[in-house]
Amino acid sequence: MIEVGKILQADGNEYTLVDKFIKDNNTYLYLSNINEIGDFIFGKLDGEDIVLLNDPDELEMALKQFNADLHNFN
Amino acid sequence: MEEVHVKEVEPKEVKDYLRLIAAQNESTRRIRIEGIKDAITDEQRRRRGSAIVAAISFAVATHFSGINPDVAIQTEIQALNSFEALKDYLSMITPAMYATMAATAASFSNFIRHNRAFRRANKEFDNMVNNEPVNLQDLVEKQAKTM
Structure with missing residues (x-):
């Protein structure tokens, strides 16, 4: 399992895992390209692959969860 | 009343929404x-x-979609200054990075906003149709009379 803060190689780039959560047996990932600020990936794990979220409802749900996680520092 | 609802389904908005979905689908999905x-x-x-x-x-x-992402990011960076672990990194954000972040955030804000408009329009359309169900009995009787 990938840990938050780890750097992973994918798609010829290097991304760091910013956040993750599990919902309905899916592991959602928020990745940020360490070489290109502003290149973010919102996806979910499928074996060794990351499937990018393209369903707007699912994407919005994930964004809200990531936002809640990342602003609960205490 | 229904006409007002239909007008909210502005072709341009729906078109923009579909374009965004298409763009997502065309991007690398896996x-x-x-x-x-x-x-x-x-x-x-x-x-x-x-x-x-x-x-x-x-x-x-993105969470505050609907407000200016530029303002949201500026506010956020100020807030992050209070976290010791992140202080060292904040100075690394250059104006170019900042602009890219704002542009990306704006894109996603639009995406979510259009999604909401699209869902609202769909719901209103369903409500409109459900409020005026087709009376099949009338249709059968009308057809019978013409024969």
């Missing part, structure tokens, strides 16, 4: 994890820090 780095250099650690700060700032900008 990427393979090639490896996870156990040991990283100081340079990678530094870049990781700025990438995480950008990601945290971006998350709040």
Whole structure:
């Protein structure tokens, strides 16, 4: 399992895992390209692959969860 | 009343929404994890820090979709200054990075806003149709009379 803060190689780039959560047996990932600020990936794990979220409802749900996680520092 | 609802389904908005969905579908939908780095250099650690700060700032900008992402990011970066662990990274955000972050956040804000409009329009359309169900009995009787 990938840990938050780890750097992973994918798609010829290097991304760091910013956040993750599990919902309905899916592991959602928020990745940020360490070489290109502003290149973010919102996806979910499928074996060794990351499937990018393209369903707007699912994407919005994930964004809200990531936002809640990342602003609960205490 | 229904006409007002129908007008809210502005063709341009629906078209923009569909264009965004199409763009998402056309993008790489699946990427393979090639490896996870156990040991990283100081340079990678530094870049990781700025990438995480950008990601945290971006998350709040998308959450507040509907407000100016530029303002949201600015507010967020000020707030992040209070977290010791992130202080060292904040100075790494250059104006160019800042502009990219704002542009990306704006794109996602539009995406979510259009999605909401699209869902609302769909719901209103369903309600409109359901409020005026087709009376099949009338249709049968009308057809019978014409024969």
